[in-house]
Amino acid sequence: MSKTPNFTGWRAVILAEEDSNVERLRRQLSLLGLSSAMQWLPLGGGDLPDLVIVDADRGWDELLPWPAKRPARPVVALLGSEAPGRIAWAISCGAGAIVPKPVTSASVYPALVLAVSSHEQRKEEEARIAHLEERLRLRPVVFAAIERLKVQKSIDEEAAYALLRDNAMRQRMPIERLAALFLGGADVMREVG
Known part of the structure; x- marks a missing residue:
């Protein structure tokens, strides 16, 4: 990513239950120009938001509609635990950044930028690999x-x-x-x- 994104007009879905961390997160997203919705149900594969934020402390595999490590959108993990299994789960979801709990206003924007940059880099690498595989097949x-x-x-x-x-x-x-x-x-x- 060559420049820092402007998040104005972006839609985010927060996969978490309502608590003070989610409240602070939603307030900060709003200040950055993002609209956010919250749900604690699996994300459908239809009309995906621009950004997904998932509670990695309590998340489960079926919460996201894509295969492991191949997110269709940038993913940010909310994480308060240092448990290796929870960190590994966040990585397997394709999380490109972590917002630590308790959520602070200074932690949100850098995490969004890192997640978007990581996602764009992953897509570029996948496209390059697909191109090279096609050339190899030919x-x-x-x-x-x-x-x-x-x-x-x-x-x-x-x-x-x-x-x-x-x-x-x-x-x-x-x-x-x-x-x-x-x-x-x-x-x-x-x-x-």
Whole structure:
């Protein structure tokens, strides 16, 4: 995240029971421009809020609708316990930050910023990994295109790869896409020189 977010207009859901900590938290969220709702029921997977705050001292696995460590929204844990199991549970929920109990006004904003930053970084890493996995799955297509070029042009593997790579760069497309188009019969290979 390159800049600190402005939380004005954001919606938060606090998964906790009403107490003085939640009251202070809601007051601070309001001052930061967030609207908040509180519930002590599992969060539905439908219209998700912008931010989820969960009582990690009392939470349970089915409280959040996503798989472990893959939150659909930034998560902040409310935590008063030092119990390793409760900390591990908060991490497994995808919590990117902790607001310690008792809640103080100075602890809320930094936790929100950290949770949002952590969530955005996780999404970027997942997208990068998915992109690399897709390229890896398409490697056989590139190898097949190289083999076809070797036969058609009577060139060695290195020259075939260079021809494929140079055409991909010239046409500003991934080499995997150019290889698939070439194997599909499209006239995409031009002599580069």
